[in-house]
Amino acid sequence: xxxxxxxxxxxxxxxxxxxxxxxxxxxxxxxxxxxxxxxxxxxxxxxxxxxxxxxxxxxxxxxxxxxxxxxxxxxxxxxxxxxxxxxxxxxxxxxxxxxxxxxxxxxxxxxxxxxxxxxxxxxxxxxxxxxxxxxxxxxxxxxxxxxxxxxxxxxxxxxxxxxxxxxxxxxxxxxxxxxxxxxxxxxxxxxxxxxxxxxxxxxxxxxxxxxxxxxxxxxxxxxxxxxxxxxxxxxxxxxxxxxxxxxxxxxxxxxxxxxxxxxxxxxxxxxxxxxxxxxxxxxxxxxxxxxxxxxxxxxxxxxxxxxxxxxxxxxxxxxxxxxxxxxxxxxxxxxxxxxxxxxxxxxxxxxxxxxxxxxxxxxxxxxxxxxxxxxxxxxxxxxxxxxxxxxxxxxxxxxxxxxxxxxxxxxxxxxxxxxxxxxxxxxxx
Numbered sequence: 001x002x003x004x005x006x007x008x009x010x011x012x013x014x015x016x017x018x019x020x021x022x023x024x025x026x027x028x029x030x031x032x033x034x035x036x037x038x039x040x041x042x043x044x045x046x047x048x049x050x051x052x053x054x055x056x057x058x059x060x061x062x063x064x065x066x067x068x069x070x071x072x073x074x075x076x077x078x079x080x081x082x083x084x085x086x087x088x089x090x091x092x093x094x095x096x097x098x099x100x101x102x103x104x105x106x107x108x109x110x111x112x113x114x115x116x117x118x119x120x121x122x123x124x125x126x127x128x129x130x131x132x133x134x135x136x137x138x139x140x141x142x143x144x145x146x147x148x149x150x151x152x153x154x155x156x157x158x159x160x161x162x163x164x165x166x167x168x169x170x171x172x173x174x175x176x177x178x179x180x181x182x183x184x185x186x187x188x189x190x191x192x193x194x195x196x197x198x199x200x201x202x203x204x205x206x207x208x209x210x211x212x213x214x215x216x217x218x219x220x221x222x223x224x225x226x227x228x229x230x231x232x233x234x235x236x237x238x239x240x241x242x243x244x245x246x247x248x249x250x251x252x253x254x255x256x257x258x259x260x261x262x263x264x265x266x267x268x269x270x271x272x273x274x275x276x277x278x279x280x281x282x283x284x285x286x287x288x289x290x291x292x293x294x295x296x297x298x299x300x301x302x303x304x305x306x307x308x309x310x311x312x313x314x315x316x317x318x319x320x321x322x323x324x325x326x327x328x329x330x331x332x333x334x335x336x337x338x339x340x341x342x343x344x345x346x347x348x349x350x351x352x353x354x355x356x357x358x359x360x361x362x363x364x365x366x367x368x369x370x371x372x373x374x375x376x377x378x379x380x381x382x383x384x385x386x387x388x389x390x391x392x393x394x395x396x397x398x399x400x401x402x403x404x405x406x407x408x409x410x411x412x413x414x415x416x417x418x419x420x421x422x423x424x425x426x427x428x429x
Contacts, residue, residue, distance in 0.1 A: 015428045016369070016380045016381065016428060016429065017367060017369070017380050017381040017386075017387035017428065018387075018427060018428050019389065019425065019426070019427055019428075020408055020427055020428050023074065023075050023408070023425075023426035024074065024075030024076070024426070025075075027425055027426055027427075028391055028423055028424065028425040028426075029071075029075040029076075029423065029424055029425075030421050030422065030423055031054050031056065031069050031071065031086075031412070031421075031422035031423065031424060032077050032084065032085055032086060033056065033058050033067050033069060033086045033088055033422070034083050034084045034085075034086060034088070035060065035088070036058045036059060036060055036067070036088065037059040037061065037419060038058070038059035038419035038420040038421065039056050039057070039058045039059065039067060039414070039420060039421060039422035040056055040057045040058075040399075040420045040422055041054050041055070041056045041399060041400070041412040041413055041414055041422035041423065041424065042055050042056060042057065042098075042099060042100045042101070042173075042399050042400065042412075043055040043099075043100060043101045043102050043399065043400045043412070044102070044400045044401075044402050044410060044411075044412040044424065045102055045103065045104055045402055046402050046403070046404060046405075046410070047104055047108075048104075048108075050072075050073040050405055051070050051071065051078055052070065052071040052072075052073070052402070052410060052412075052424065053068065053069070053070050053102050053104070053110060054067075054068070054069045054070075054071065054102070054412055054422065054424065055067070055068055055099035055100060055101055055102035055112055055113075055114070056068070056069065056098075056099055056422050057099065057100075057114075058088050059419070059420070060088065064096040064097060064098055064117065065088045065089060065096070065097055065098075066089060066090070066091065066097040066098055066099035066112060066114045066128065067086060067087065067088050067099055067422075068082070068086065068087045068099060068102060068110065068112050068128075068130065068134070069081075069082075069085055069086035069087075069422075070082070070085060070086070070134070071085070071424065073404060075424060075426070080133070081133065081134045082133075082134030083134075087130065087134050089128065089145075090116075090145075091114070091116040091126035091127075091128060091145045091146075091147050092116060092142075092145070092147055095116055095117055095118065096117035097114060097115065097116055097117060097126065098114050098115050098117070098171075099112050099113070099114040099128075100113060100114045100115065100171075100172075100173025100174075101113040101114070101173055101174060101175045103175060103176075103177050105177060105181075106179075108132045109129060109130060109131060109132065109137060110129070110130040110131075110132070110134075111127060111128075111129050111130075111175070111177060111183070112128045112129075112130070113125070113126070113127050113173055113174075113175035113185055114126055114127075114128075114173055115157075115159075115171060115173060116147045117159055118156070119159075120159065121158065121159055122156050122157070122158065122159060123157045123158065123159050123171060124147050124148060124149060124155055124156055124157070124187075125147075125148045125155055125157075125173070125185055125186070125187045125201070126145065126146065126148060127140075127141065127145070127146045127148070127175070127183065127185070127203075127207060128141075128144055128145045128146075129141070129144055129145075129207075130144070139206070140206060140207055141206070141207040146203075146207035148185070148187070148201060148203070150187075150199070150201070150209075150217075150218055151216075153189070154187075154189045154199055154218070154220070155187040155189065155199060155201065155218075156187075156189060156190075157170070157171070157172075157187055157188045157189060157190065158170045158171075158188070158190050158196075159171065164358060164359070164363075164395075167306075167358055168284065168286070168301070168339065170188070170229075172186060172188055172229070172230060172231045172245075173185075173186070174186045174231065174232050174233050175233075176233055176234070176235050178235065178239075180205075181204075181205035182202055182203065182204060182205060182210055183202065183203040183204075183205070183207075184200065184202050184203075184235065184241065185201050185203070185233075186198065186199065186200060186201070186230045186231075186232075186233055186243065187199040187201060187230075188229050188230055195227065196227050196228070196229060197220050197221065197222045197227075197228055198220070198222070198228045198229060198243065198245060199218055199219070199220060199221065199230075200218060200219045200221055200230070200233070200241065200243055200258065200262075201217065201218040202217060202218070202262070203217070213261065213262040214262030214263070215262075218262075219258060219264075221256055223247050223254060223256065223273045223275060224247070224273075226247045226248045227247060227248060227249055228245065228246075228247050228254065229245045229246050229247075229251075230243050230244070230245040231244060231245040231246075231284070231285065231286055231287075231300075232244045232285060232286060232287045232288055233288075234289070234290060234296075236290055236294075236315075237290070237294075239259075239260040240257055240258065240259060240260065240265055241257065241258045241259075241260070242255060242256070242257050242288055242296070243255070243256050243257075243258075244256075244285035244286075244287070244288045244298060244300075245284065245285055246282075246283070246284045246285065247275055248275075250282040250303055251282045251283060251303060252275045252276060252277055252282060252283060253275065253276045253277075253278065253283035253284060253285045253298065253300065253311070253328070254273065254274070254275050254285060255268075255269065255273070255274040255275075255285065255288070255296075255298065255313070255317065256268070256272055256274075257269075257272060257317065258272075267316070268316065268317040269316070269317030270317075274313070274317045276311065276319075276328065277328075278302040278307075278309050278311075278327075278328040278330060279302070279327060279328060279330055281302040281303060281304060281305075281307075281330075282302065282303035282304060283300060283301070283302050283303065283309055283328060284300045284301055284303065284309075285298045285299070285300040286299055286300035286301070286340060286341055286342070287299050287300070287340070287341070287342055287343045289343045289345045290345070291345060291349050291351075291372060292349060293315075293349075294314075294315035295313065295314055295320065296312070296313040296314070296315065297310065297311070297312050297313070297343070297351055297370070297374060298310070298311045298312075298313060299340035299342075299343045299353050299355075300339065300340060301337075301338070301339030301340065301355075302328070302330055305332075305337055306337030306338065306339055307330045307331060307332045307333075307337065307338060308330065308331040308332075308333065308338050308339055308340050308353075308355060308368075309328050309329070309330055309331075309339075309340065310328065310329045310331075310340065310353070310370065310374065311327075311328040311329070312324075312373075312374035322373065323373055323374035323375065324374065329374070331368075331386065333357055333366055333386070333388060334357035334358075334359065334362050334364075334388075335359065335362060336357065336358050336359025336362055337357065337358045337359065338355060338356065338357045338358065338366060339355045339356065339358070340353045340354070340355040340368075341354060341355045341397075341398060341399050341400075342354050342355070342398070342399060342400045342401050343401070344401045344402060344403060346403065348372070349371075349372035350369055350370060350371055350372060351369070351370040351372075352367065352368070352369055352370075352401050352403070352409060353367065353368045353369075353370065353401070354366065354367050354368075354398040354399075354400070354401045354411050354413075355367075355398060356395075356397040356398050356413070357388070358395075361393070361394060362395075363394075363395030363396055364388050364389060364390045364391070364395075364396050365388070365390075365391060365396050365397075365398040365411065365413065365425065366386060366387070366388050366389075367386065367398070367401070367409075367411065367427065368380070368385055368386035368387070369381075369385060369386075370385070387427075389425070391415055391423060391425060392416075392417050392421075392423075394415055394416040394417040394418075395415070395416045396413060396414075396415045396416075396423075397414055397415075398411050398412070398413040399412060399413045399414070400412050400413070403429070404426075406429075407429035408426050408428065408429055409426065409427045409428075409429050410424055410425070410426050410427075411424070411425050411426075411427065412424045412425075413425075
């Protein structure tokens with residue numbers, strides 16, 4: 001299986017995928033967090049009014065905090081939200097924090113999921129719930145915030161040291177709110193440096209552990225007694241729960257599926273688990289999306305070298321042999337590596353992906369559009385199906401993608417130009 005090569009910066013020949021120069025300042029804008037020293041946007045969603053909500057890790061004189069900002073559809077700060085358009089806070093007073101995901105509840109309230117930093121080395125998953133105005137929901141957890149602590153410290157993970165922009169680390173965060181209001185989230189527990197296990201947790205709407213889920217509120221995810229690391233979760237339309245990440249070291253890509261009550265779905269793939277290499281290389285799954293016909297598409301990266309990776313899988317966990325012969329597709333962009341970090345399914349079944357190249361000033365936003373059959377959409381960008389954009393003088397990393405009501409594509413991430421700066425860019429659909 002061949003690897004597509006794209007070392008030169010491509011020229012964008014079609015409008016699809018080009019920066020929308022009518023948005024903010026020539027297509028991009030910095031996300032404003034009042035009083036911050038730095039910021040890194042990690043997730044973006046669009047509410048019913050077309051406003052953008054951005055979850056971030058924010059640097060302050062007192063250390064890292066979680067950030068939540070709201071912007072109007074044109075990229076300006078929504079000054080009616082929080083303090084001058086944003087909220088900066090901690091999950092517990094006196095501790096550092098970060099926000100990794102933001103979700104909108106059916107009643108309009110806003111759920112932020114992130115990490116509570118216990119110290120310089122350890123993390124715990126944490127949540128904060130806000131009213132539509134940005135005020136905390138005091139009835140949730142402890143005055144609107146909740147740090148998830150499991151028996152035996154099983155929700156305790158490892159904190160990253162500094163990593164080059166675009167390079168994935170040990171910290172992971174994902175969350176899903178079920179239709180009944182219960183909350184699923186991930187953690188990765190390290191018994192020691194080379195021994196770790198994924199943890200799938202379910203909470204009640206008030207933040208307490210849901211004891212009906214696997215009889216104790218959580219499931220330890222481990223395949224073949226190998227090191228298992230989780231990075232993403234997806235709840236299928238039938239309520240079954242998919243998790244993705246990697247096993248072993250060096251890594252193999254991993255998918256696993258559970259029933260709504262927390263039991264392993266042994267009819268998925270082989271005894272509930274699917275692991276794979278990427279054309280003989282090691283792999284990591286960053287996000288899973290589901291199409292209307294039940295098929296799954298997995299996105300992430302290979303290792304040694306790091307390249308964008310995509311794999312199409314049937315709903316039963318078997319690779320789709322009609323897409324690249326059932327093998328992961330690899331895409332090489334740039335000299336130092338690249339990865340897909342996020343994906344979004346469009347109404348026609350196409351999938352938008354975003355990610356980044358890595359390596360100093362070579363790190364740029366990358367975006368692609370994939371057809372429902374998993375192949376690149378060659379009407380996008382310069383005909384290759386993908387686009388690379390440099391937004392600043394320093395490294396740029398894309399972390400999340402969403403679509404506005406008019407079809408415009410918005411991408412959040414961060415640029416390193418002295419300090420990290422959270423940014424949102426908009427592209428023509």
